[in-house]
Amino acid sequence: MKKASKAADFLQNMTEDLAAIQPPSPREKVEAQGRKQPSSTRAGLKHIGGYLDAETVEKVAVLRARLNLDNSELIKLAVDDLHRKHMAKRAFGET
Secondary structure, eight states: OOHHHHHHHHHHHHHHHHHHHOOOOOOHHHHHHHHHHOOOGGGGGGOOOOOOOOHHHHHHHHHHHHTTOOHHHHHHHHHHHHHHHHHHHTTTTTO
């Protein structure tokens, strides 16, 4: 009789747990969707990717941490710096 009691207790606990977990109502779903950030944050931008060796990936990770930048910001900073140096060389006839 003890086994039946344990099984009954187990089933009772399971139904109580399931009753406590209520899926969100349709109204709550709509309200939650309204709080999401717009998916068009990348509109007008172009993705540029590359395959890098482990040493370069490590350098990127260190720079991201030290400069507190994400990958896009870090790439933009690097390209801007390289472009500035290239344009300076061209201005002085070194290229």
